[in-house]
Amino acid sequence: MSIEVRNLRKAFGNFVALDDVDLDVPGGELVALLGPSGSGKTTLLRIIAGLEPADQGMIRFEGEDATDQPVRERQVGFVFQHYALFRHMSVFENIAFGLRVRPRAMRPSEEEIRGTVMNLLRLVQLEALGKRRPSELSGGQRQRVALARALAVKPKVLLLDEPFGALDAKVRKELRRWLRRLHEEVHVTSVFVTHDQEEALEVSDRVVIMNEGRVEQSGTPEEVYEHPATPFVYGFLGDVNLFHGRIDRGRVKVGASELEAPEWAEARDQAGVAYVRTYDVKLTPSANGRSSIEATVRHVRTFGPVVRLELDRADDGGSIEAHIPRALFDRLGVGKGERVFVSPTSVRVFARPSDPGAARSA
Amino acid sequence: MATVAIGRPATASPRALTRSTGESRAVRYTLIGIALVFLALVLLLPLALVFVQAFAKGLPAYWQAIREPDALSAAKLTLLIAAIAVPANLVFGVAAAWCVSKFEFRGRNLLITLIDLPFAVSPVISGMIFVLLFGAHGWFGDWLFEHDIKIIFALPGMVLATTFVTAPFIARELIPLMQEQGSEEEEAAIVLGASGWQTFLRVTLPNIKWGLLYGLILCNARAMGEFGAVSVVSGHIRGETNTLPLHVEILYNEYAFAASFAVASVLTLLALVTLALKTLVEWQQRRSAAGVADTDSPSERIAP
Numbered sequence: 001m002s003i004e005v006r007n008l009r010k011a012f013g014n015f016v017a018l019d020d021v022d023l024d025v026p027g028g029e030l031v032a033l034l035g036p037s038g039s040g041k042t043t044l045l046r047i048i049a050g051l052e053p054a055d056q057g058m059i060r061f062e063g064e065d066a067t068d069q070p071v072r073e074r075q076v077g078f079v080f081q082h083y084a085l086f087r088h089m090s091v092f093e094n095i096a097f098g099l100r101v102r103p104r105a106m107r108p109s110e111e112e113i114r115g116t117v118m119n120l121l122r123l124v125q126l127e128a129l130g131k132r133r134p135s136e137l138s139g140g141q142r143q144r145v146a147l148a149r150a151l152a153v154k155p156k157v158l159l160l161d162e163p164f165g166a167l168d169a170k171v172r173k174e175l176r177r178w179l180r181r182l183h184e185e186v187h188v189t190s191v192f193v194t195h196d197q198e199e200a201l202e203v204s205d206r207v208v209i210m211n212e213g214r215v216e217q218s219g220t221p222e223e224v225y226e227h228p229a230t231p232f233v234y235g236f237l238g239d240v241n242l243f244h245g246r247i248d249r250g251r252v253k254v255g256a257s258e259l260e261a262p263e264w265a266e267a268r269d270q271a272g273v274a275y276v277r278t279y280d281v282k283l284t285p286s287a288n289g290r291s292s293i294e295a296t297v298r299h300v301r302t303f304g305p306v307v308r309l310e311l312d313r314a315d316d317g318g319s320i321e322a323h324i325p326r327a328l329f330d331r332l333g334v335g336k337g338e339r340v341f342v343s344p345t346s347v348r349v350f351a352r353p354s355d356p357g358a359a360r361s362a
Numbered sequence: 363m364a365t366v367a368i369g370r371p372a373t374a375s376p377r378a379l380t381r382s383t384g385e386s387r388a389v390r391y392t393l394i395g396i397a398l399v400f401l402a403l404v405l406l407l408p409l410a411l412v413f414v415q416a417f418a419k420g421l422p423a424y425w426q427a428i429r430e431p432d433a434l435s436a437a438k439l440t441l442l443i444a445a446i447a448v449p450a451n452l453v454f455g456v457a458a459a460w461c462v463s464k465f466e467f468r469g470r471n472l473l474i475t476l477i478d479l480p481f482a483v484s485p486v487i488s489g490m491i492f493v494l495l496f497g498a499h500g501w502f503g504d505w506l507f508e509h510d511i512k513i514i515f516a517l518p519g520m521v522l523a524t525t526f527v528t529a530p531f532i533a534r535e536l537i538p539l540m541q542e543q544g545s546e547e548e549e550a551a552i553v554l555g556a557s558g559w560q561t562f563l564r565v566t567l568p569n570i571k572w573g574l575l576y577g578l579i580l581c582n583a584r585a586m587g588e589f590g591a592v593s594v595v596s597g598h599i600r601g602e603t604n605t606l607p608l609h610v611e612i613l614y615n616e617y618a619f620a621a622s623f624a625v626a627s628v629l630t631l632l633a634l635v636t637l638a639l640k641t642l643v644e645w646q647q648r649r650s651a652a653g654v655a656d657t658d659s660p661s662e663r664i665a666p
Contacts, residue, residue, distance in 0.1 A: 051549055071552050078553040084546035088568040098554035
């Protein structure tokens with residue numbers, strides 16, 4: 001079932017949590033709401049669920065207005081960040097809850113409830129743990145119970161609030177893949193909130209990047225990663241170097257160097273920032289045209305297939321981070337304190353961003 | 363082995379702890395001695411004295427004092443007042459705790475403070491408030507007289523005074539408990555399609571049941587034992603508006619010491635039962651809390 005959000009606004013006192021937000025979730029897709037904390041993503045999710053009223057705007061489920069529909073009639077499944085399992089009930093009863101509270105006429109028989117719950121326990125791979133209390137489970141197991149409980153009522157939409165936020169790194173990775181597989185199996189329209197860009201890019205069909213109550217960009221993981229629409233998205237997805245300078249006739253003057261920016265051919269002496277991903281650089285022992293930036297090596301980390309270098313610019317002392325394949329690094333043959341020239345191979349230039357601090361490398 | 367010691371400080375021997383951090387033997391024994399003497403003088407001796415005095419004239423006299431019609435009517439009235447005041451405060455306490463802990467609204471802190479008012483004010487004042495409101499010369503006195511409604515020197519006044527004095531017990535017990543538990547479980551229940559009532563019965567109530575029981579026991583004990591506020595509004599009409607505590611005082615003032623203490627011993631027994639119940643509930647409460655806390659986050663990793 002598709003979700004449409006139009007012109008949504010929500011403020012808590014003076015704090016504007018959501019500012020004119022539009023969102024489209026096509027039926028059956030798995031969409032990630034990605035953003036730093038305070039960007040409004042959880043508020044948006046809670047408003048879609050009906051747990052929070054919107055100040056303005058509209059929510060449609062499959063084209064039908066659901067803005068004023070009470071939570072319990074929306075038929076959404078919600079998975080809370082801290083699971084919110086019923087602590088005094090067994091795992092089985094937790095999952096059965098949504099079926100047991102139905103009005104008598106719609107309530108399945110005890111046998112049907114048992115069948116549904118056992119199926120779900122199998123789906124989340126916890127068949128043997130139905131009798132346990134939530135307190136007797138690990139974090140990852142609790143999260144899966146929370147998911148099974150949400151799925152038990154056959155929701156039209158599944159909403160997950162930072163579903164892996166409280167788990168340690170290894171379990172998080174496993175559960176992430178498992179969620180992806182689960183989604184392919186049950187295929188319910190799902191929206192999950194995360195502040196972890198890797199998680200969002202790896203799991204979802206579509207990523208919606210939020211910042212300060214607005215949607216910055218939405219698209220497939222490839223689209224948003226390869227073609228960031230705003231400085232914020234550029235900075236938030238992946239590690240990036242910033243070069244402040246002046247844009248003039250298709251070039252950006254950065255310190256003693258000049259970078260190519262053909263899309264700014266019309267610009268005349270304008271403040272701008274060039275964004276360069278840490279792996280979009282070439283390092284050479286000698287100057288390589290006007291676009292190369294002179295720097296000295298401050299620090300080298302050589303574990304893994306990629307060598308990470310921290311460099312100090314010769315012109316203004318600013319810092320540059322460069323990630324290059326180990327083979328190239330070996331061929332280059334530079335060490336700490338030595339001089340190199342940095343040539344950006346891919347540059348994206350934005351005119352003076354409103355808040356340069358927000359776009360620093362993530 | 364070092365990791366074991368760090369991970370499980372509880373296994374360290376308690377003796378080692380006291381030797382490095384404790385006081386000398388003489389200081390410890392003196393402090394314990396003072397505490398014990400104080401306990402014996404202030405708590406145990408009066409308690410024992412109540413029973414000694416009660417049986418001073420023998421078992422038959424004791425029995426008679428308790429079965430005397432005035433005593434029986436006082437006992438009935440005490441039970442009746444508690445039977446009205448405690449459920450009233452149960453509803454008020456749960457409702458107050460619910461709205462204070464699950465919602466944010468203006469005046470919330472004021473409400474929390476107001477709940478404590480009956481504890482802060484002297485019971486005599488609590489009684490006077492109702493006399494000033496409903497007494498013959500009170501605000502509503504004339505109107506009540508015209509309509510022939512008796513509140514002061516009658517059951518309604520005594521119930522009101524008792525309810526007022528015991529109002530904080532249940533709310534006070536529940537507010538911190540419900541605040542700590544938050545409202546996520548309730549939200550989860552509502553999303554799953556539960557109605558407000560179902561959510562309360564199936565999710566909220568089981569989570570607060572031990573705290574609620576604890577508050578109920580204390581509230582009941584105070585409702586039956588309240589003297590000051592009830593004394594002001596009762597009028598002390600024998601066989602009509604006398605509760606057990608008031609009856610004890612009347613007997614004592616008439617130099618019927620044995621009878622007075624006999625009735626007092628009933629109240630004392632009630633207190634002892636309350637204490638036993640309270641301890642049991644506290645133990646249960648700690649057990650259910652520990653069940654949630656101790657396995658809070660068992661490690662996901664496989665042990666090496």
